[in-house]
Amino acid sequence: MDRIDRQILHVLLTDARATYQELGRRVQLSANTVAERVRRLQASGVVRGYRAELDLHALGHGMEMISNIRLREGFDRAAFEEGLRTVPQVVGAMRLTGDFDYQLRMACADSREFEAVIDLLKAEHGVQRLNSRLLLHEVDLGPGRLVAP
Structure with missing residues (x-):
């Protein structure tokens, strides 16, 4: 390149x-x-695809959270990751090192919907512990920081 x-x-x-x-x-x-x-x-895989950027507030999902997730001991990571695909409020997920297994980015309409997602993740997707923070706003660092000409 x-x-x-x-x-x-x-x-x-x-x-x-x-x-x-x-x-x-x-x-x-x-x-x-x-x-x-x-x-x-x-x-070569450098460009993996193209996508639309959506305004979650305009779609009625203006409450965004970052949640650190610890899975129950022995819970299958592949099953957890596949299960996330069925939860539309989860808009991003990353596997981590350290005290937590994953970090999720979720978008909900309100706190009741967020509570329902938490309950679902614990009941059906192997979540043992969850630590969440409300996302206030993102800092736009500009595009292409690693490929700046």
Whole structure:
């Protein structure tokens, strides 16, 4: 990966819908050359996909929490991870080292919905202990910090 690839990645991180022509203009290459570079970045796994960014508040899920999770001793991690896919309020999950096994990002409409999710995680998904914090706001650090041109 060279400087031009990093420039392409930076543009895609700021605007994943940029056309090959726009990318080419921004990095001073032809659209065909940029398309080939993007295909190569996708084939190598550097670019894994494109997604829409949703406003959870606009969708009625403005209460966001970060929850550290410890599973019951012996509970199957693969089963827990698969079970998370069935809980729509869980919008992100990371496996951790340390005192907790996972960190979840959850979005709920209100505290009652959050309480119901906690009960579900404990009853059906092997959660032994949960420590949650309300997310006040995210700090926008800007796109492409590792691939800045």
